[in-house]
Amino acid sequence: MIEAKELGKDYGSLPAVKGLNLTVLPGELFGFLGPNGAGKSTTIRMLAGLLKPSRGTAIVAGFDVLKEPLEVKRRIGYMAESPYLYTKLTGREFLSFMGDLYGVKPAVASERADRLLALFELADKADELVEGYSHGMRQKLALAGTLLHEPQLLFLDEPTSGLDPRSARVVKDLLVGLAERGHTVFLSTHILEIAQHMCHRVGIVDRGELVAVGSLEELRREARAGQASLEELFLQLTGGAEARDLATYLEGS
Numbered sequence: 001m002i003e004a005k006e007l008g009k010d011y012g013s014l015p016a017v018k019g020l021n022l023t024v025l026p027g028e029l030f031g032f033l034g035p036n037g038a039g040k041s042t043t044i045r046m047l048a049g050l051l052k053p054s055r056g057t058a059i060v061a062g063f064d065v066l067k068e069p070l071e072v073k074r075r076i077g078y079m080a081e082s083p084y085l086y087t088k089l090t091g092r093e094f095l096s097f098m099g100d101l102y103g104v105k106p107a108v109a110s111e112r113a114d115r116l117l118a119l120f121e122l123a124d125k126a127d128e129l130v131e132g133y134s135h136g137m138r139q140k141l142a143l144a145g146t147l148l149h150e151p152q153l154l155f156l157d158e159p160t161s162g163l164d165p166r167s168a169r170v171v172k173d174l175l176v177g178l179a180e181r182g183h184t185v186f187l188s189t190h191i192l193e194i195a196q197h198m199c200h201r202v203g204i205v206d207r208g209e210l211v212a213v214g215s216l217e218e219l220r221r222e223a224r225a226g227q228a229s230l231e232e233l234f235l236q237l238t239g240g241a242e243a244r245d246l247a248t249y250l251e252g253s
Contacts, residue, residue: 001024001025001026001028001060001061001152001153001184002022002023002024002047002058002059002060002153002184002186003022003023003024003058003059004020004021004022004023004047004056004057004058004059005021005056005057005058006019006020006021006055006056006057007019007020007021007022007043007046007047007053007055007056007057007058008020008053008054008055008056008208009039009042009043009046009051009053009054010054015208016039016042016208017039017042017043017046017205017208018039018207018208018209019055019056019209020039020043020056020205020209020210021210022203022210022213024184024186025184026152026182026184027179027180027182027183027184028179028184028185028200028201029175029176029179029184029185029187029198029199029200030184030185030186030187030199030200030201030202030203031187031188031189031194031195031198031199031201031202031203032044032186032187032188032202032203032205033188033189033190033192033195033202033203033204033205033234034204034205034206034238035206035238035239038205038206038207038208038238039205039207039208040157040188040205041080041081041157041188043205044078044155044157044186044188046058046065047060047065047155047186048060048065048072048073048076048078048155049065049069049070049072049073049076050078052066053065053066060072060075060076060153061075061076061152061153062075063075074102075151075152075153076151076152076153076154076155077146077147077149077151077153077154077155078146078154078155079142079143079146079154079155079156079157079159080157081157081158081161081188083138083139083142085130085138085141085142086130087129087130087131088129088130088131089129089130090126090127090128090129090130091117091122091125091126091127091128091130091133091141092113092117092126092127094130094141094145095109095112095113095116095117095141095144095145095148096109096110096113098145098148098149099112099113099148099149102148102149103149104148104149109148112148112150113126113144113148116144116147116148117144119144119170119174120140120141120143120144120167120170121140121167122137122140122141122144125137135162136162136163136164136167139159139160139161139162139163140163140167143156143159143171151183152183152184153183153184153185153186154175154178154183154184154185154186154187155186156175156185156186156187156188157188158188158189158190159171159175159187159189160172160189160191160194172194172198175187175198176198179200187199192229192230192231192234193230193231195230196216196229196230196231200215201213201214201215201218202214202215202216202219202230204233204234204237204238206237206238211237211238212233212237216230216233219233220233223236223237
């Protein structure tokens, strides 16, 4: 479903993503992890056809993101960490707009919208303007809009950010269910417990480089880390400098 080869992005002289090589299979729930500024969102935006790579190639849902970006966008759903919503629309109008954007027949879009609004507990607010929604409600509406056209592949950047525990559980169960039905989910999250319990495999990126990829068991074997948690593996792979700084600070306090 995703095949990136030597994919990279520079901002001026600064390489944000350095020669990323990655394969994600159909029906896989793939976690993409890394510290702040590691290149996660930049990578997702390149794979979604929203940002032109500086070098390398990426085939997504069978299409080249450089040569056929519109074909890629037709087949994916993308939710940014801070999604943009049209606040002068009602929730229902926003979902109708998303249906039109992806060419979903109005009757089908309306039926799907009703189901999604009910799933995310937004039905009683569906005809109110989005500008009156809380942050969590906006997150749920954005995810509903991402799902409306039932894409083959989902790119989700921190989808549970700002959600209460019950709503976050609904999202987690939904993503697992979608993967079981054959959809591919590419998930970026800072909540490592989510990635450990949900994802078939994870990729860990640090300073623009993919430093590890595999299942939890594969990462444990590679790191010779016994029964280490994903958090422990993540810190081992990305947190060396921060751990040393913390130790130095505590010694001097």
